[in-house]
Amino acid sequence: MTEPIRVLVWGENRHEQLEPTVAERYPDGMHGAIAQGIEANLGDRARVRTTTMDEPEHGLTEEVLADTDVLIWWGHAAHGEVDDEVVERAHRHVLEGMGLIVLHSGHWSKLFMKLMGTTCTLRWRAEHDRALVWTVDPTHPIAQGIPHPMIIEEAEMYGEHFDIPAPDELVFISSFSGGEVFRSGCTFKRGYGKIFYFQPGDQEYPTYFHEGVRKVISNAVEWAQTLRPERTIPVLLRYDTDDFYNGQGYQGALSAEAAAAAEQLAAQGAGEE
Amino acid sequence: MTEPIRVLVWGENRHEQLEPTVAERYPDGMHGAIAQGIEANLGDRARVRTTTMDEPEHGLTEEVLADTDVLIWWGHAAHGEVDDEVVERAHRHVLEGMGLIVLHSGHWSKLFMKLMGTTCTLRWRAEHDRALVWTVDPTHPIAQGIPHPMIIEEAEMYGEHFDIPAPDELVFISSFSGGEVFRSGCTFKRGYGKIFYFQPGDQEYPTYFHEGVRKVISNAVEWAQTLRPERTIPVLLRYDTDDFYNGQGYQGALSAEAAAAAEQLAAQGAGEE
Amino acid sequence: MTEPIRVLVWGENRHEQLEPTVAERYPDGMHGAIAQGIEANLGDRARVRTTTMDEPEHGLTEEVLADTDVLIWWGHAAHGEVDDEVVERAHRHVLEGMGLIVLHSGHWSKLFMKLMGTTCTLRWRAEHDRALVWTVDPTHPIAQGIPHPMIIEEAEMYGEHFDIPAPDELVFISSFSGGEVFRSGCTFKRGYGKIFYFQPGDQEYPTYFHEGVRKVISNAVEWAQTLRPERTIPVLLRYDTDDFYNGQGYQGALSAEAAAAAEQLAAQGAGEE
């Protein structure tokens, strides 16, 4: 793979504007710190860009997404303000093969919830817990070069039950000072896309300057890039017997006669109301 | 469990109205045949009802769903006509613990797609293939009493790739005369709900009178019923340190000051447009 | 299922004989306390017996195992003294459908290692850590009625990495005062048998008198009982085309001619040595 991985870090960029302490902690934005961590680890192997919710179409136009191999998502305070159309578009790109890394509070983003199909709820507490990130899948590419455990001195606590589908692979489990545990590193495949959820990273702490956290995210970027040659979405196709390779487009579930009758039925139904 | 399982079979009921051959094959509707198969297998252990898309709110009011332990879904020709609000409601009930059995063409229903997060597409052919349903998880409750293989003399072919998340458990794999294969019996957990997808059952064939198919569906009803005492949805709660049992409701992601600033920012944004 | 589940609790019974404090803590042996917990929870639904390593064939004769639906294994100090032939026999019974619950230090028993294929190693510390057992699969039968979290005031710490195959289902994750985490409740299917590993329960603590621990083990007994009508082992069989149900016994990998040649070759090899 000689071409660099095209990475796009999406930042909600609200805390940075609304809370001076966050702006001070992350002078280039949280997205900026995340991007710098990837550049520091991958160098020429990645081309890293950032964008934020403030941009037109939240910076996630069709053109931009088509030019993105791996999208990284950080959002928290404004999930509800993300436009549904943009969510649909990003969801489609994931199913077509764009990698997705969802960080921390992104667990409650529309995009992650749409991919998971569940509430993605959890328990939490912002009280300076120490987090220990333990590797439970030591041969996984995302876990390479990560201390066991990885210590994060101050962190927001996220605890179980985390309402997600059972992950395809459970890579990390975190504990917090208070005794809570969390499945903090999880992989999922959806359509032709690979997804990694990673728990560390609150606006209240300098987590995205942590060497280990940066290494995990960088490993995940390399893991999430699709190996498929083209970006296409899975489609429903009809195949004749003995013709395994030439699918035919969907024409609807009804015969021509039945479809006509169905239209009539629908018209009657409309008339009744 | 002395109370009978409250089963609701939902039928789209379009083919039966539009195609005389289907009406003849399934004089009580496909939903009727499915319901009768469950009654034949479970007897007093289940209370089986049916409803159809033609009913107000498609027969799936809050009251009806609250009175349902396991919902069975058969739809095909009119997925697009199912009201989004009803889909939201049924989705919520699944996450709260209602069991769901999705049959055959229900793979493309809004409800199943919303739970899976993927396109749920596949390859297909309606050419009287013979289907063989092979058990790959012989200790699974849903596989008990099912021949290995189970033979379905005439069936619609569904073939891979089936674009679903990797199932929690793969119970059955089917082959078809043409050589295609399909993961035809899959379990998924979402929220507090248990989901079983089962491939057999097209309107063109009398599949829902097949003894083995009826047994699988009946086994799945017993498997899908939740064991939890109450129907609740997972929620996001804050927990104080050392208080593991008294979660507090979510107050938003921002401090009072930051929230006020956010409102101002949003107002500016609105003014600019 | 009207017949009671036939449960056999196997105790190594070494600590009880060698350490007076353990004997005092568990006057009926650890196996005795475990058995009493199951009886207290399942009552007539189970017939619970105990046996120990001191018995001939460690109390695990063919006859005894054939009369056992679910075997519970507690061993620690004398894994190496368990006879290989008995391990082979118990392993076979698991593959034939006998349920198996492996407790605590049983992770390093020959039987569990043989079923897992890995080293089953971990990190540990016996320093009175508090354990919190968190449910991550809230619809699982084994988790029903268990507090979230379940608190065990004093416990031996077991920490990751636990070298096991990725479990089929991860039901519980524990944290310990020191910050370590452990996949403490795991299910596995092997052959026709269902296996549950559960971490709590050291000889130094009265863990098997803990209500929640007893409830988990009792739930696991009900879960682990096979649903299959007969105890048989999977076999390799040849099937003629179009005959799906009448398998024929294995005759070896070679034709008669080749087998004869192979014997000759082997004889030559023996002569050369």
Added chain:
Amino acid sequence: MTEPIRVLVWGENRHEQLEPTVAERYPDGMHGAIAQGIEANLGDRARVRTTTMDEPEHGLTEEVLADTDVLIWWGHAAHGEVDDEVVERAHRHVLEGMGLIVLHSGHWSKLFMKLMGTTCTLRWRAEHDRALVWTVDPTHPIAQGIPHPMIIEEAEMYGEHFDIPAPDELVFISSFSGGEVFRSGCTFKRGYGKIFYFQPGDQEYPTYFHEGVRKVISNAVEWAQTLRPERTIPVLLRYDTDDFYNGQGYQGALSAEAAAAAEQLAAQGAGEE
């Protein structure tokens, strides 16, 4: 990774010696054909060697295994003749991180059975069935560049139920002319090692000259190579509170006093017999 992957193809080499038709089909042995296929696909990225059962210690000395990144196993007629000590050694190397690819009839090898913990039995028929290999995990590295389906004109039928643990990842499912299905491409992690089982490849057919089969095996070689820097086996270690990184070796399960008492007890037991 600039160093080439060190691949070793192990061939049982019995059919080639005993059956002239096999010798003719595979003039360099089946292991030779497998090795050539890897070389054709990976070129400089792999250093491929072969060895056979006829060599001292079956060609699998400690030195040889320590010099192997990925071991490929083909055996069929002489599983029972493979020395247990060699199996132990190879098993240990897998747990330490050596990749393992088990082909076709290797499902019944001592090594694969020891890693799986099950009988690894299946149904079979050698009657020139056509095999279709369908991809069910289209983003998996092993599936890249493989036709969907991949057609193998003549093949030995292997059918379900295949008695293995549920694979970590199911990559391929095959169907056969007779209608049987088989989970034909499965990944497993055990210890620090990655394992791929792949069904195609009988001595009766020229399967290892098939372009697609060769590509799958070559992809699997790249996938199975460990990413860990050193080959070590997981060990059981004790950790003091707050010291997460300095584990201490195991001293046995008993205190000094109890250990002395245990010896006495064992001596008595010996005396009684």
